[in-house]
Amino acid sequence: MAVSLARRLGAFVLTALVASLVVFLLLSVVPGDPAQVALGVTATPEALAAQRAEMGLDRPLVAQYLSWVGGLLQGDFGVSAVTGEPIATELFTRATVTTWLVLSAMVLALAVAVPLGVLAAVRRRRADGVLLSAVSQLGIAVPAFLAGLLLITVFAVRLGWFPAGGWSRPGEGLPSLLWHLALPAVALGLVQGAVISRYVRSAVLDVMGEDFLRTARAKGLTPARALVRHGLRNAAIPVLTISGVQLGVMLVGAVVVERVFVLNGLGSMLLEKVANRDMAAVQGVVMVLVGAVLLINLVVDLLYAVIDPRLREASA
């Protein structure tokens, strides 16, 4: 267990390091001079040179990378060439919005997907099970931002029940937060819920064919109790895998949904910084998103071992 834990952590660190190198290199080859971005087009050559030296751009690329990564490890993402503010401060504020959005969407997705998926599996030969499968097939085909636009049309524009966009002001409390969160979370969560429900359905179908479930039935358990007591835990592994994958998908899907609902999250930060040519900030946002995806994968990996004792033995 300890060995496999160490190996997974090692793989995580290595992947994150290589990924950080890719992010750094990709955004260092961008045409355009960050010093020019900071000073504007009227700057003299001397002022530009001084600015480049101050920003560390006259150093070799390797040194620049090392100091960037060193900073990251201490939570220092550098200073924006456009605003002159530390990037980490803005990242933190923006990440709060995105975290709320993605986590509430995930909760929503699972709350819809698990019951519907189980139902679709158990009743697969009946009309309601088939209907559920068809609805989930439709749900997958609707991109989250389209769902968002439709939700705005109906619930914000026509009915006026929810705001069409924006975020609650500080100090307005949880009810206001949830009120602003409702439509974006539903837009992001329902589509992913449709994806996950299909995996739940197929995982439950797999389990229903297993011998141990027949044994449980033979012991006198009702089909429902046998499934709940023995089946669902075994169905959890593929569902966990896809939930982890979908959490990463949602994190990036949030980029688009934030644009639809005018939310100041990481996604809209990314798009703003790209538009402003503020590449140091773009590097920061991309690194946070990539790091989050890697972290999600690591946590999912570790959760396998918690859910399934067999995997603990096998990988040790």
Place this chain on the structure above:
Amino acid sequence: MTAPTTPAPVRRHLGGNLVSGAVVLALVVLTALISLVWTPYDPIPVSPDERLLGPGGLHLLGTDLYGRDVLSLLMAGARITLLVGVSAVLVATLLGVPVGIWAGIRRGWVDAVLMRAVDVVLAFPALLLTIVFGAVWGASATTAAIALGIGAAPSFARVSRSGTLQVMAREYVLAARSANRGSWWIATRHVLPNISGLVIVQASVAFAIAVLAEAALSYLGFGTRPPTPSWGRMLQEGQSYLYDHPTLVLFPGLAIAVTVLGLNLLGDGLRDRFDPRSEARR
């Protein structure tokens, strides 16, 4: 000449998914092809005195905020959807499949290094990669297709690798090896034909994902540039008119959803046919 393949699968009736998916995709392709030679109106020039006409009349689906015919825009938009989707799948196949086969044949440290590299690429979701590429090289349909292809390549590599590992354990491969056949010979004669079904299934899945991503990117302004019509940008332009002209969002939205639905059905149908573990055998 040809490689010994697995016995032909037991003939099943053509799955409903496969047929309906193929029909939908064929319709989209046909629409795109027709739009090359004919659309009801020219979808490019603006006509200010015909702005925001409702559906019906001379413009069957109405006109947009620039007075362009919505039906013509939808037809022409199918082109960029298919073009970016197909190119992305091609890029992903050309990058991912050789890597997967190579890792599966060579095993050992080659496998370890390649799969670690795949893990790194996997950490960059396709949409994020496209935005970054757009920031570096400028947003265009080409950038989008390449970035989406790179983003999708890891899943092709993984599928090909696991397929290759299975093929490599077969007796005819062992026979070929003892006959001193090289890796290239085995890869092209035995592995590739045997994993092509898995790759085709993966391609249909990746196609659907690429269509969704292309729509999102065009919506964000990271897809093809104006004035080339695209469904995603129609959504973005229609967003300001949700109250008075909801059809401006509804029609392109429907086009995206139907296309993706068709591709997903096609993918499910192909999986039933090619993937032995598919639940259709139940």
